[in-house]
Amino acid sequence: MLSRRSALTLFSASALVPTSAVAAAPREVMWDDLIPPGIPYSEIIGEGEIDEINDTWNPIYDANATKLNETLNGAYVRMPGYIIPLDFSAKGVKDFILVPYVGACIHTPPPPANQLVMVNADSYWPGNQLWDAVWVTGTMHTQLQSTELGQTGYAIVADEMEAYEW
Template identity: 75%
Template sequence: MLNRRTTLMLMSAALAAPRTALAATPREIMWEDLIPPGVPYSEIIGEGELDEVNDLWNPIYDANGVKLNEELDGAYIKMPGFIIPFDVGAEGVTDFMLVPYVGACIHTPPPPANQLVMVNAEQPWPDDQLWDPVWVTGTMRTQLQSTNLGQIGYMLTADEMEIYEW
């Protein structure tokens, strides 16, 4: 049985422990993990809208395009992808869309919502590395939202990013 002094010392030590020592190991996922088990990849079923001024095409997908893997809501994950920046500042980019292949959403139809991730990074990613594939680690949320680049199914608060090498 612990006495009061020992209990207080243990509690103080736990509070003083570095954040990284308490951090969870991220679950490594790939793009197919964003689609719920048993659901096929979505198909384009209609032309949708063509924005000739901005050179964007927002096709109409079948119902599978907005089916999200709810097991990932709140999960601490690590996944690879490519950056489509929303705003590049002097320090780099902190708000961007993570996409499964280079150039997605630019001059091509965007992937379905369950293949797009809105990212807010704690640390800016350098603007001279925007075309490099990256690993993004952070907390995932399932949340459908519309942007001018397409409908997005996931949000990720990134606490770590690195170059993806295979």
Template identity: 60%
Template structure:
């Protein structure tokens, strides 16, 4: 069977376009405010707190509004900015982390409420030399209240793509 040059080029061009078509879903760009369900003011997710004298740290006490999640984000393909608190760090980079809204959240200060924290797993490890950079994370978000080493998180995101956030 002999294939003409024109037919071969057509097949090759179609093959090059197919992977891009599969990735054509456009991510919805969100902010941290979008993680809070509509109708719940930010002021109502921050609770009281208490001093843990033994460990010399402040422990926030959140009410039920802190674990309320935005139903529109469950299963959504999103893109959001944030900072990395590493959970699983290898020589290849960070494989899982908590995405936080500001530098030092969960480390130097009490953690934000669960609906302001996202547990992220990566397909490609994020280089460990970029841990202090703000990042854009793109992927599929799910509701999943879980406890990590640093805080309770309300969302889980499988990162399909990450990049440095440029101010």
């Protein structure tokens, strides 16, 4: 049994421990991690066809394109990518799609659903940094959603965003 003095000392010491040391570190997730184990990237693209009028390639995704890595559902993650804004204000962007490469969903057909992440952030990302690579940290969920830009397979509620340092 702890004495009153020991209990107070233990409580005081615990108050000095920074909360970041107690909080769980995010799992670093890369784009390949979004594809379920056992499914090669080459099997999520499928065939496609050339749109000669618009000079674009229209992919035909198979069922593997919407298969998600369920081990990421509810995981606290840190993931790099590029921002495709869904809304934009003078303050910047809070809701966006995180994509694996610059320009995905804008000038080219969108990547498959298991390569797109819907992000809702607690804070704004500055509008003058939209073309920069970012790290997004938060809780990830597996969730198919349709948007005007493409179908997303994942969602992150982001509590932190920072510039990606090369």
